[in-house]
Each structure stands twice: as C-alpha cells, then as structure tokens.
Amino acid sequence: MSAERVLKGINFAARALYRGNLVKILSKLKSYMSVINSPTIDVVAWICIRDRQVLCARTMGKNVFYLPGGKREKGESDWEALCREVQEELNVSLIAETLTEVMVQEVAHGYTEPTQVTMRCFQADYRGEIIAHSEIESIAWLSYADLDQCAPATQRVLEYLSQQWID
Template structure:
C-alpha cells in the first residue's frame, strides 16, 4: 500500500457552504488541496495547491487546523492518504483551474453526492456537521 501526504482545505462561503472540487477525468468530489512536494510543510503545500487549483491566495494565518486524518485515496487504487485538513473563509469567488474540472457547493443539511471522496464522507463531514450525517 502506498501512502500519500496531502493537505486539504474546507473552504466556506458567506452562507457556510463548503466548496467541493472534482479533478478532470475523475468522479469523486473532494476538498481542494493536494500532495506535498518534498520539503514542504502542510501549510506551504496547501497554499501552493489553492493558488494552482483555484487561483486563490490565502495567507497562512487564514487557515485554521481542523485535524489529521487517514483515509483511502479517492482516485488511486491501493493508496491511502494522510491528510492535514484546514478550514478557512473565502472572501471572494473562486474558479476551477489546473486539473480541476468542476466546483460544487455543499450546504449544511444538503444530501451529499454519492461520489464523495472517503476523506470527506468518513471524517470531514461528520466533524463539520455532526447532526446532519
């Protein structure tokens, strides 16, 4: 089994909706973020990925730690992820860039899509909205 070290963000808009992203040629909706490059800490990796994927510049102090989680990778067979997950408020709209094909907003109480990544389904959503899931 391979384990990937990733950093991901729960990004919320002004109405408390959570941003989900889907990469090109995949089915799973996940949190924005990605793999850390050699020598990068989680915050550095996440701010780089958010810039690449969403053209979003967030200061490190805007990202609040949510937790460290282990889950099956959504798009890679026989692979686990060790994810450092942070949360932040979005001050402006974002758009898909780089390998992202689709953005979707999930509001508290919405029925999540069946195609949620395991990290979201098993760890993040139950922590963010325990009464809803």
C-alpha cells in the first residue's frame, strides 16, 4: 500500500474522530497500521518483451510464473542484482546503456498477508540466447490473456503493460 493511500486512510480516520465515531476510526487505524508494520520483500525484475508478449519464468516447485529477477545480495545495487539474477536464471547478459525502470507494489504470492512485495522492474536489451537455467524449470512468453498463470506482482505488471505494449 502506498504512503499516499495510508495518509488518506489516516485523514479519513481523523474526520471520523472529529464526528465522534471512535469505533470507526480505531478500526481504520488498526488496518492501516498493520500495512505500515507489515514486512516488505524488495526485489528487482526484468521486463523482456518480444512479439507483444512478456518473458516469464517458473521456478522449480512453483505453480505460477514470475518475471525473471530476485532479491539483492548484501551491498548490491539494483542493476548489479538484476544482472546477476538474469544471468543465473536465463544465461544472458543485460546491456546497461539500454536500462529503463518501472515500479510496482503488490501482495507477495506464497507469503501470508499483509506481507508486501516491492518489485522494481527494469527493461533492458540483452546479449545471448535465453534459456531456462539454474533454478528455473521453464520459461514462457505470456500475454494479458495468461494472467491467471502468474504471481500477483507479475499480474500487476502484465496489466500495466497491456495498456500499450503487450496483447
């Protein structure tokens, strides 16, 4: 949940308090405080579009597709983590000069709520041939119609991209 949404909730609660509706305000504050105090998983992801479809990967033992990428190791920048993860997962090298960024936040798949995932999505050209590597069981080129095969944060990205970049 964004800070702006939390502030709107707090403003709502303050107005309710002003009107003397203490039960309503306490309920709203409790729900917003749980989001503020909820753990956040911070990851980087690569958006690769070909023929109006997005490259997604499925990790061994998982039943949904994710955007390629993962968590940073200690001391890594977003770019370093993204390059390492994409190299490990897909056996390709990203080209720094072509980097662009998008930001997405969604409830994390496979974690208990209210855990949040913050996913910084980058688009960049690459060198090499994309193949499933390391812990990746399979890769797929997905469109908006394949939303139900994806983790929630990846669904959010596909929804955004379907506005003009993918089918």
